[in-house]
Amino acid sequence: MSENPFQPSPAEASFVAIGDSFTEGLNDTEGLNDTEGLNDTEGLNDTGGSGAAGNPGVAGDLGAAGGPGAASAAGLVTGVPGGGYRGWADRLAGLLAAEYPGLRYANLAVRGKLLRQIVADQVPAAAAMAPGLVSIAGGGNDILRPGADPDTLAGLLDAGVARLQAAGSRVLMFTGFDPVGFPVLRLLRGRIAAYNMHLRAIADARDCYLVDLWSMRFLRDTSAWSPDRIHLSAESHRRVALRAAAVLGMPVTGARAGAGGTDAGTVPIGPGAASPGAASPGAASPGAASPGAVSGTSRAAWLAARREDARWAKEYLAPWISRRLHGTSSGDGLSAKRPVLEVVTPPVVT
Numbered sequence: 001m002s003e004n005p006f007q008p009s010p011a012e013a014s015f016v017a018i019g020d021s022f023t024e025g026l027n028d029t030e031g032l033n034d035t036e037g038l039n040d041t042e043g044l045n046d047t048g049g050s051g052a053a054g055n056p057g058v059a060g061d062l063g064a065a066g067g068p069g070a071a072s073a074a075g076l077v078t079g080v081p082g083g084g085y086r087g088w089a090d091r092l093a094g095l096l097a098a099e100y101p102g103l104r105y106a107n108l109a110v111r112g113k114l115l116r117q118i119v120a121d122q123v124p125a126a127a128a129m130a131p132g133l134v135s136i137a138g139g140g141n142d143i144l145r146p147g148a149d150p151d152t153l154a155g156l157l158d159a160g161v162a163r164l165q166a167a168g169s170r171v172l173m174f175t176g177f178d179p180v181g182f183p184v185l186r187l188l189r190g191r192i193a194a195y196n197m198h199l200r201a202i203a204d205a206r207d208c209y210l211v212d213l214w215s216m217r218f219l220r221d222t223s224a225w226s227p228d229r230i231h232l233s234a235e236s237h238r239r240v241a242l243r244a245a246a247v248l249g250m251p252v253t254g255a256r257a258g259a260g261g262t263d264a265g266t267v268p269i270g271p272g273a274a275s276p277g278a279a280s281p282g283a284a285s286p287g288a289a290s291p292g293a294v295s296g297t298s299r300a301a302w303l304a305a306r307r308e309d310a311r312w313a314k315e316y317l318a319p320w321i322s323r324r325l326h327g328t329s330s331g332d333g334l335s336a337k338r339p340v341l342e343v344v345t346p347p348v349v350t
Contacts, residue, residue: 001203001210005249006170012132014104014341015096017089018122019137021231022174023109024087024337088232089135091241096133097344099250104341106131115139115153119160122336127167129341134164135172135244143176143191150191154198161206170209172244175199177213181220182229183309209247216243228315 008014017023093105106129108122115138126134139153161171175196179185196214203210216239218224224236232240242252 001200002170002207004207006133006209007249008100008103008132010100010102013096013100013102014106014129014131015093015133015135016105016126016129016131016169016341017093017107017109017135018118018126019109019135020113020118020141021109021111022087022140023089023107023135023137024111086234086237088237088240088244091238092135092244093344095241095245095250095252096248103344104131105338105344106336106341107338108336109137110336112141113138115142115156119156119163123160123163125339127163127169130167131169131341133172133248134169135174136160136164137174139195140176143188143195148191150195150198153195154202157199158202158206161202161208165206171206172209172211172248173199173203174211175214177216177219179220181222184313185229209244211240211244211247213240216240 089107089109090105093103093107097103097105106126108125110122113122118136118138123136136157139157142148142153143150157173161173164171176192179189179192193214200210200212202208213219218239219236222229224233225231226233246252
């Protein structure tokens with residue numbers, strides 16, 4: 001992993017984000033209701049709670065589960081001129097622009113994309129722009145599919161990283177988060193961990209920047225996520241952007257880091273959040289097969305959590321399964337929200 005800070009010359013001051021829902025910014029609507037997406041500076045310093053959850057009826061693929069995905073980086077909001085959801089990539093672009101005035105930014109991520117699609121379509125487009133920095137996050141949508149092979153996915157990602165570096169770009173990568181506190185998704189924990197090991201090896205071998213989402217313990221709690229349990233909340237997007245900025249060598253302490261401070265990856269979100277590393281009552285713990293398995297939680301709370309699990313399965317899991325059976329994706333027909341490099345004005349400090 002690279003230890004050299006990202007300090008671009010004026011000619012190199014450009015950033016392209018590629019991937020799926022994780023990079024698209026799906027569900028992060030904080031500060032975007034009245035102005036123009038990335039250039040909105042209202043409400044961006046709010047660190048309370050979990051932020052806006054977005055529209056539950058516009059859930060993307062369950063792709064951010066195993067690893068970062070395309071929808072998080074892109075982000076779309078109805079009625080926002082030229083905008084979309086303001087995800088971590090948009091926030092990171094704002095931080096970079098504040099440090100390097102005139103920085104240009106493009107976001108090519110589209111929700112629901114598989115890694116092979118990202119490498120085949122988005123990587124060449126990003127390489128053609130020859131930006132100073134490219135973030136690549138993908139594989140989560142693949143991990144969810146039966147028979148997904150972390151070794152094969154790692155080979156695809158490695159080829160994509162090589163293509164980007166051949167174009168002269170520095171590369172920022174992301175591991176998958178730890179789903180230990182989430183029903184269903186935690187069954188994929190071993191596969192995600194194996195993929196993460198490959199990602200770390202690629203980052204080491206190719207001198208890439210790496211944001212380790214697995215170590216960001218607050219992401220293990222449901223308060224860090226939108227109701228679909230797949231896409232990050234606004235506050236989580238903010239913290240991921242800060243972690244990415246720190247990995248790039250930028251200062252993120254003090255007021256800029258907000259409530260998270262230098263521990264933006266470990267401090268729980270919201271007044272009722274669990275302690276770092278703990279699963280909340282709403283997300284069944286690994287042994288939560290019966291009321292007796294939930295230590296310290298009343299039967300009523302256990303039943304409420306199971307009802308929430310059932311609601312989640314009906315509203316989000318069932319439609320996802322239906323899309324898989326019909327060979328469709330939530331990203332079908334969608335295009336990148338910021339397909340060309342444009343100057344970030346004014347700079348937005350997350």
